Amino acid sequence: MKIVAALIVLVLVLAGADSVFVVREGHGALLLQLGRISSGALAPGLHFKIPFAQQVDMYDTRAIVSESEPERYQTADGEAVDVGFYARWRVADPDAYYRATAGEELQATQQMMPLIRDALRSQVQAHELRDVIAGDGAISTRLRTLVDRETRTRLGMEILDVGIERVEFPDEAADAVYKRMQANAKSRSAALRADAEAQASDIRAAGEHKAQELLGQALQDAAATRGDADAQAAKIHAQTSAQDPQFFAFWSSLEAYRAAFGSGRAVIVLDRDSPFLKEFGGANATNK
Numbered sequence: 001m002k003i004v005a006a007l008i009v010l011v012l013v014l015a016g017a018d019s020v021f022v023v024r025e026g027h028g029a030l031l032l033q034l035g036r037i038s039s040g041a042l043a044p045g046l047h048f049k050i051p052f053a054q055q056v057d058m059y060d061t062r063a064i065v066s067e068s069e070p071e072r073y074q075t076a077d078g079e080a081v082d083v084g085f086y087a088r089w090r091v092a093d094p095d096a097y098y099r100a101t102a103g104e105e106l107q108a109t110q111q112m113m114p115l116i117r118d119a120l121r122s123q124v125q126a127h128e129l130r131d132v133i134a135g136d137g138a139i140s141t142r143l144r145t146l147v148d149r150e151t152r153t154r155l156g157m158e159i160l161d162v163g164i165e166r167v168e169f170p171d172e173a174a175d176a177v178y179k180r181m182q183a184n185a186k187s188r189s190a191a192l193r194a195d196a197e198a199q200a201s202d203i204r205a206a207g208e209h210k211a212q213e214l215l216g217q218a219l220q221d222a223a224a225t226r227g228d229a230d231a232q233a234a235k236i237h238a239q240t241s242a243q244d245p246q247f248f249a250f251w252s253s254l255e256a257y258r259a260a261f262g263s264g265r266a267v268i269v270l271d272r273d274s275p276f277l278k279e280f281g282g283a284n285a286t287n288k
Contacts, residue, residue: 084166096156119146
């Protein structure tokens with residue numbers, strides 16, 4: 001009797017322990033009975049179940065990120081390129097999710113990835129290489145739209161985001177792409193250089209033209225100034241000579257002597273009756 005009572009107590013303890021379970025924060029749970037879902041989605045907290053007859057299937061309700069290795073695609077302009085992607089998703093319909101994947105995240109990923117690859121192939125084929133490399137946001141938006149409806153229906157999963165993560169050139173295409181980019185860069189640099197040289201030539205021509213204009217104006221101003229100065233000098237000369245013609249004649253002779261003998265090395269041979277010697281007394285001065 002004691003053994004039977006102990007067994008009964010043990011069974012009751014095990015049954016009590018198996019009838020209580022806790023769903024952690026960020027998770028949900030389903031109750032399964034004979035492999036079938038027997039309850040709706042259970043929120044985080046303390047819950048009860050029929051011991052030994054029901055099982056608990058836990059699943060993550062938070063966003064999950066799955067990544068794909070790059071695979072070969074062809075762009076709209078005929079370029080071969082390896083593209084990788086990531087998908088951020090969460091469980092939206094626990095019943096459909098369990099029926100499609102048995103609650104296994106690995107199975108969910110394995111069924112989701114081919115759907116995204118097919119959609120990505122169609123999008124890469126519809127865009128040029130530069131758009132794929134730039135990670136055009138329109139591609140990601142379109143991918144999510146294409147995939148989300150089917151994953152919700154088939155897998156009970158909501159696609160939150162799909163993005164291009166890695167874009168790589170195949171080894172056989174990398175050299176050709178590099179050479180084409182190099183040729184484009186050289187062509188662009190040559191065009192820029194030619195444009196710069198043309199602009200420089202125009203600037204130099206404009207500068208030379210402006211310099212000629214300034215020089216011509218300066219020469220014209222200088223000639224006008226010299227003309228004014230010469231006229232002023234002639235006027236002063238005339239006024240001075242009119243006031244005292246004899247003194248002015250004497251002064252003019254002195255200026256002539258100064259110009260002729262100022263260096264001290266001049267030798268001039270003149271006739272003794274030369275007007276140039278009149279201030280020295282003519283022939284009498286010479287004889288003295």
